[in-house]
Amino acid sequence: MNALRAFEAAARHESFKAAAEELSVTPAAVGHQIRTLEDYLGVELFTRLNRSVELTDRARRVLPGLTAAFDSMVDTLAILDDPDESHVINVSTVPSFAVKWLIPRLERFNRSYPDYDVRISASVDLADFRRDHIDCSIRFGRGIYPGLKVWKILDDTILPAASPSLLEQQGPAESPADLARFALVHDDSLRFDPMTPDWRAWLTAAGVDDIVDWRRGAHFSFADHALQAAIDGVGIVLARRSIAEQDIADGRLVPLFATEQPLTMSYWFATVPEKAEQPRIVAFRDWMLAEAAEERGVTHGG
Structure with missing residues (x-):
């Protein structure tokens, strides 16, 4: 069973190291278990390369069934945690x-x-x-x-927003060109989607990319962190309406320019x-x- 579990994890990750991290053992232990399984079955399960491993065609065919079997066992044993989780x-x-x-x-x-x-x-x-x-x-x-x-x-849209206190301190932002007077707050959480505009794309579309330096400002990997930075006056954020809605309704953030861009x-x-x-x-x-x-x-x- 240990050898099968080691094979399933290594095959799913196509990595002995990643399997070892998941199973809380060493990569050498994973390799030993898989060699034991290969000897028992008389079948090569992995092709060993210089810095990686690759599933053989025969091993790839049995992986889905083995993964399903382990998932079924996990689901069955979960019943012991709470015999009735219908609530x-x-x-x-x-x-x-x-x-x-x-x-x-x-x-x-x-x-x-x-x-x-x-x-x-x-x-x-x-x-x-x-x-x-x-x-x-x-x-x-x-x-x-x-x-x-x-x-x-x-559905969601994106819009520039700032804290009222920041606008009071630095004056109103009545047009996109006014952003040159402010720091920008960058939400990097959607970088994986090239269709979602960042500050660079937004300023270019607004025709002010030669006036406002999109490279300025603080970056955050989580959207709620970027919103909190804007609420605290760090700068103006390009916010998603869905998660900024309550902050806007409660007056912690003010939408700018009355323009919202739909997201894909x-x-x-x-x-x-x-x-x-x-x-x-x-x-x-x-x-x-x-x-x-x-x-x-x-x-x-x-």
Whole structure:
């Protein structure tokens, strides 16, 4: 069993080192277990290269079944943790959405559904629904998630925003050219999407890239950190409306220039097909759809 587990992890990562980190053993131990398995089966499972390993064709064919078998065992043993988790909703999402959108609204869900307990797992990594015991996930993307059932929760836009105190100190920003007087705050969390404008693209589209130096200012890897920096007067942020909505409504941030640019990506509710119609999942999904619809001033029709 240990040898099979070592092979499955190494095959999934195509790396003995990554498998060793996952299993909390040394790479040498992983290599030993796999050699033992190869000797037992009489089959070569990996081609050893200078600085990496590569699955053989025969090993690649058996990997999906072996992974499914381990996932099934994990799911079965999870029953021992709580024999009845029909009241629990395990939700995976990115930290900025959890902090700025989901958590501030969660009390309303608790009032409407007091019999359910929501457990939020916030991470920038995509969750493995079965391995990580996730019931549903809120993902920011284009809705293409093979093997999952998805519903669009929220479209998004991007807009410049500043704290009222910063504008009081340095004067109003009445046109994009006025940004030359301010520091810029950069949200680097969406660098993976070339269609999402950063300050450089936004200033170019506004025709002021020769006036405003887009290279200036502080950079943040999380969107909520960039928003907090803008709230604290560090500079003007190019904010996503979805996570800046409450700060704008409460007056901590002020939108500038009355222009918003739609993004190509949206927030999506995703779950595995076998859970899509479970009452707890339906309740949480429909509540999120209703919350998003209310925020945009429309009526959710189901």
